[in-house]
Amino acid sequence: MTNTGATTLTGDLGVSPGSAITGESTITVNGTNAAMIGNPFVHANDAFSISAQSELAAAKTELGSLGAGTLLPANLAGLTLAPGVYTVPAGTSNLTGTVTLNGGGNLNAFWVFQMPSTLITSPGSVVNVINTGTGAGVFWNVGSSATLDTTTSFEGNILALTSITLDTGATDGCGRALAHTGAVTMDTNTISIGCTNLFGGSGGTGGTGSGLGGGLTVPSGGGIPTPLPINTPEPGTLALLGSGIVGLLGLALAKR
Numbered sequence: 001m002t003n004t005g006a007t008t009l010t011g012d013l014g015v016s017p018g019s020a021i022t023g024e025s026t027i028t029v030n031g032t033n034a035a036m037i038g039n040p041f042v043h044a045n046d047a048f049s050i051s052a053q054s055e056l057a058a059a060k061t062e063l064g065s066l067g068a069g070t071l072l073p074a075n076l077a078g079l080t081l082a083p084g085v086y087t088v089p090a091g092t093s094n095l096t097g098t099v100t101l102n103g104g105g106n107l108n109a110f111w112v113f114q115m116p117s118t119l120i121t122s123p124g125s126v127v128n129v130i131n132t133g134t135g136a137g138v139f140w141n142v143g144s145s146a147t148l149d150t151t152t153s154f155e156g157n158i159l160a161l162t163s164i165t166l167d168t169g170a171t172d173g174c175g176r177a178l179a180h181t182g183a184v185t186m187d188t189n190t191i192s193i194g195c196t197n198l199f200g201g202s203g204g205t206g207g208t209g210s211g212l213g214g215g216l217t218v219p220s221g222g223g224i225p226t227p228l229p230i231n232t233p234e235p236g237t238l239a240l241l242g243s244g245i246v247g248l249l250g251l252a253l254a255k256r
Contacts, residue, residue: 003027005168005188009034011176011211012041014049027186056178058222060159063112063141065224077125083109083215090117093149095125101155103132108228110137110215111156119146119158121170127155129174129212134199135228137215138175145182148172155198156212166191173197174212 001015003023013029015021021044027034029041043049066085074091076099083103088094094115103109109132113119119142129138138156140146145163148154148170156175158164163182166172166189174195177184193211216225 001184003186007186007189010192010194012043014043014052016045016049016053019044056159056180060141060180062218062222062225063139063159064114066112068114069112081111083111085112085114087114093120093122095121098126098128100128100130101138102130103136105131107133107231108135108215110227112139112141115140115142117143121148121152121154123150124152126153129155129198134210135214136212138212176211
C-alpha cells in the first residue's frame, strides 16, 4: 500500500501478506497517525488482515454468483439506477459525469456492479446515492483494476481482483477500497465507512459502520447472496463481507 499527500481514512487500514505501507506517516486513520506504534486501526499482516484477504476472495465469488443482471452502457454518466445487479463493460471511462443510485425508500437497497474488466472514472465524476438507509449496499466487483481519477466523488465498496488507484483528491465518502492481488495507491484522498455524507454519521466509525456494505446476506458456509427484507433493521453482522473485512476500508497485497 502506498500513499502520497495527506490522506484521511475513517475505518481500518490493512495489508496482507507482507506489511509494507509506504507513506504511512501521511495517513490519518480515525484521527490518529497511521505510523503510531501499536495503532489499533492499522493491520499489517496480522490475523485480522489475513482473514480479511480470505473473506475478500469469498465476497467476490459470492457477488459473481448473482450473475450478469442488466447490461448497462460502458459510461454510466446521466443514468438513474434502481437497486439491482448490473454488468458494466470496459470503456475508456465508466463515469464521465454523475450516476444516481435511487433506493426508492428501501433502507436495505443494494446495487451490485459486475465489472468484468476495469473500473475507470473521469476527473470530477460523481456517484450519488439517494433514498436509502444505513442497511444499504453498493458493491463494485472489478475483474482487474480500478482507477478513480482526480476529484472523483465516489460511493460504495470497490472489490478489485488486482490493484486500486485513487488519484489526487478522489474520495469514497461511504465505502472501502479492497484489492486482492495488487496494491492500493492513494494520493491525498478521503475514504470513510462513517458515511457522514449520506447518513449524518449513523453509518458508524472506527470499524463499526456498514459503509454501504449491507443489502445482502449469504447462507452459512457461503453461497448465493440474498437481499435483506425491505426496510427492516440491518443485521448485526454483515455476512457478505464477513467479520474480518467489514471494518476495513483499505486492504492490499503488500508489495515486498
